[in-house]
Structures are given as C-alpha cells and as structure tokens.
Amino acid sequence: MTTNFSPTDAVRGAQARHGSLLTLSHVSHTYDDHLAVDDVSLTVGAGEVVCLLGPSGCGKTTLLRIAAGLEVLQHGELRLRGEPLSVPGDRHVPPEKRSVGLAFQESALFPHLRVLENVGFGLESLPAAERRERALALLEQLGMAAHARAYPHQLSGGQQQRVALARALAPSPDLMLLDEPFSSLDARLREQIRDDTLQVLKRVGAGTLLVTHDPEEAMFMADRIALMRDGRIVQMGTPRELYCEPCHPFVVSFFGAVNEWRGTVQGGRVATPVGPVATPGLAEGTRARVMIRPEALRVTPVEVPDDERREMPAQRSQVIMSKLLGRSSLLRLHAQGADGSEANLQAQVPGVFLPEPGQSVALELDPSQTFVFPLGAGA
Numbered sequence: 001m002t003t004n005f006s007p008t009d010a011v012r013g014a015q016a017r018h019g020s021l022l023t024l025s026h027v028s029h030t031y032d033d034h035l036a037v038d039d040v041s042l043t044v045g046a047g048e049v050v051c052l053l054g055p056s057g058c059g060k061t062t063l064l065r066i067a068a069g070l071e072v073l074q075h076g077e078l079r080l081r082g083e084p085l086s087v088p089g090d091r092h093v094p095p096e097k098r099s100v101g102l103a104f105q106e107s108a109l110f111p112h113l114r115v116l117e118n119v120g121f122g123l124e125s126l127p128a129a130e131r132r133e134r135a136l137a138l139l140e141q142l143g144m145a146a147h148a149r150a151y152p153h154q155l156s157g158g159q160q161q162r163v164a165l166a167r168a169l170a171p172s173p174d175l176m177l178l179d180e181p182f183s184s185l186d187a188r189l190r191e192q193i194r195d196d197t198l199q200v201l202k203r204v205g206a207g208t209l210l211v212t213h214d215p216e217e218a219m220f221m222a223d224r225i226a227l228m229r230d231g232r233i234v235q236m237g238t239p240r241e242l243y244c245e246p247c248h249p250f251v252v253s254f255f256g257a258v259n260e261w262r263g264t265v266q267g268g269r270v271a272t273p274v275g276p277v278a279t280p281g282l283a284e285g286t287r288a289r290v291m292i293r294p295e296a297l298r299v300t301p302v303e304v305p306d307d308e309r310r311e312m313p314a315q316r317s318q319v320i321m322s323k324l325l326g327r328s329s330l331l332r333l334h335a336q337g338a339d340g341s342e343a344n345l346q347a348q349v350p351g352v353f354l355p356e357p358g359q360s361v362a363l364e365l366d367p368s369q370t371f372v373f374p375l376g377a378g379a
C-alpha cells in the first residue's frame with residue numbers, strides 16, 4: 001500500500017499523545033424529561049483513540065452529537081484545544097466550524113459526486129493534483145481505490161461507510177468523531193477495515209472519539225475506553241484496565257458471559273466449588289459476589305476409577321457438554337467442591353478441546369480473571 005500524507009501529518013503523528021485535545025466537563029443532556037447524559041467528564045488527547053462503549057440507549061451517540069455540535073450543549077463545558085466550543089445558553093460553534101471529521105451512521109455521501117470527488121470535497125484549498133493524490137491514497141488505505149470512479153448508489157452499504165470514513169479523514173482534522181463506523185460491514189471485512197482505519201488515524205495523529213457497542217471493537221481500537229451505563233461513565237481506562245481491573249460487576253459482565261457464585265468472606269476468602277477465592281479489602285462476614293470468567297477455568301481431564309470416585313471429592317467435577325467455537329472450545333461443567341458445594345459452570349479454553357460428557361476433570365482457577373465484589377455492588 002502506498003501513502004501520500006504530508007510532512008505535517010508526520011509531525012502531528014509524532015506529537016501525538018501530548019495534551020488534551022477535546023475536554024468534556026460535567027456534561028448533562030435531557031430529552032424532554034429523560035436524562036440521556038448524566039454529568040459526564042472525559043478528555044481525548046492529541047492522537048488518542050477514545051471509545052465510548054455501552055449498551056443501547058446509554059447515551060453514547062448523544063455525547064458524540066454534543067461534541068460534534070449536532071446537539072446544543074445544555075449543561076457543562078466543552079472545549080477543543082482549550083477553547084470553549086459551547087457555553088450553555090450562550091456560545092455554540094456550529095458543526096462545520098469545528099474543524100472535526102464526522103462519520104455518523106447516517107452520514108450521506110453526495111449522490112451526484114463520484115467516490116473520488118466525495119473524498120476530495122473538503123480539500124478545495126489544495127491544488128487539484130494534490131487533492132486527487134490525497135483522496136486516492138486514503139481510498140487505497142481503506143480498500144476502496146478500485147471504486148474511485150463509482151457513484152455512491154453503485155456501492156454497498158459497507159463500501160459507502162468506508163468512503164464516508166475516507167471523506168472525514170481527508171482534511172486531516174485534529175479530531176475525528178465516529179459513530180459505529182464499521183456497523184454495516186460483515187465480520188471479516190470489519191476486522192480488516194478497522195485495522196486499516198486505526199493505522200490511518202495513528203499515522204495522521206488524529207484524536208478520535210468513537211462510539212461502539214461492541215466490546216471487542218473497543219478493545220482493539222481504543223487507547224482508552226469509557227464504559228457507559230444509563231448516561232454515566234462507569235469506568236474509564238485502558239482496555240487492559242477495564243478487562244483486568246474492573247471496578248464494578250457491570251464492567252466484568254459487559255465483556256462477556258461470566259460464572260457467578262455468592263458466598264461469605266471467611267478468613268479473607270470465599271469458598272467456591274472451584275476452590276477458595278481471596279477477597280482483599282472485604283471485611284469478614286461480608287456477603288460477596290464472585291465473578292469467574294470462562295477463560296479463568298483451567299480444565300484437566302482426570303482418570304478416576306469408578307471405585308475411587310467417592311474418595312476424591314475435589315475431583316468430582318464433570319463435563320456436561322463441549323462445543324467447538326472455532327478458535328476456542330466451550331465447556332459446560334458440573335463443578336463439585338471439596339466442601340460439597342456444587343455449581344454448573346462454563347469454561348472457554350483455546351483450541352480444540354472436546355472432552356466427552358461425563359469425563360471427570362480437575363478445575364483450577366486463574367485468579368487474574370476472577371473478581372470479587374461485595375454483594376449489592378451494582379446488583
């Protein structure tokens with residue numbers, strides 16, 4: 001792939017990560033009586049990709065529309081490079097004056113312009129040859145160079161989405177605001193295009209606020225993720241921090257199905273059917289919720305002669321069912337602890353591992369993917 005970005009891009013790329021580009025402070029937004037965004041503060045640094053992640057209706061798009069100027073700021077502060085973009089009841093810089101790149105779900109291409117002209121639309125200040133070269137380079141980056149002469153109606157939804165991305169990126173805005181930019185792409189193409197998009201964003205050093213409801217997409221794209229629920233940010237941090245140091249049960253469960261167990265803290269631990277789990281920071285006697293990711297369970301087949309089964313209570317766990325998912329195998333297990341406690345659990349192990357139903361197994365816990373919260377926290 002060839003690229004044709006200006007030296008300014010390279011400088012901005014190198015300058016990435018310095019200073020806050022976009023700042024939202026205590027932003028709230030109400031539609032009629034409904035509080036859609038509730039006291040949200042966040043920053044996007046230069047060259048940083050921040051993902052707004054969360055379930056449908058949690059307020060992600062509203063926040064992005066406020067940043068874009070498509071919604072008028074009602075409460076709080078909004079600054080770009082330190083300058084106020086909006087002051088409630090007073091100043092409102094319109095979207096076209098914010099020098100940000102927008103790619104929203106509904107962002108339409110100009111139907112009467114070819115793909116190349118659509119992408120070059122915001123580059124009038126450049127000489128024609130340079131405009132064309134830059135637009136083509138972006139189209140190539142996003143796998144659309146072969147369609148440069150096509151009209152939008154001749155493209156699929158996913159192809160149109162890629163052209164919209166290229167058009168938003170073309171003027172090299174400092175800030176990109178992207179709302180579910182890969183939603184019309186099928187799974188394999190999505191991986192490819194988001195990889196290409198991330199490379200372009202990093203090369204040009206654009207700070208980006210990207211809305212997605214897909215945790216894997218956020219993990220891949222983001223330097224930092226803001227995980228939202230009911231209009232508020234529940235946790236903001238790097239993908240690793242959210243996945244490995246979740247501050248709340250909602251954060252654990254948002255990244256995939258988990259096994260749950262409830263128990264009482266005794267001697268700094270909660271007993272579970274797969275062994276004791278340490279409970280640092282929880283007082284003795286606290287009722288606790290233990291969340292065990294499926295990949296936290298290490299499963300080892302054990303051969304137990306029938307006449308010995310009764311004498312090996314810790315190894316009485318058994319496979320109920322196993323399924324191949326492709327890159328990993330999913331097991332449903334019946335776990336039985338040394339203390340007699342029982343639970344049906346789910347384990348996910350890499351590769352092809354398909355023990356027969358009824359197979360006895362030893363289960364071991366990876367504590368780094370096991371989390372404990374006081375019962376009631378985020379119930």
Ligand SMILES: Nc1ncnc2c1ncn2[C@@H]1O[C@H](COP(=O)(O)OP(=O)(O)OP(=O)(O)O)[C@@H](O)[C@H]1O
Pocket residue numbers: 031032034036054055056057058059060061062063213
């Ligand atoms: N124009 C509007 N008028 C009234 N209510 C709205 C409007 N836009 C959004 N809402 C409501 O505000 C809340 C937040 O909506 P928003 O679109 O910001 O959520 P979201 O997290 O982006 O959801 P999704 O992932 O489904 O797009 C929702 O309850 C929604 O129904």
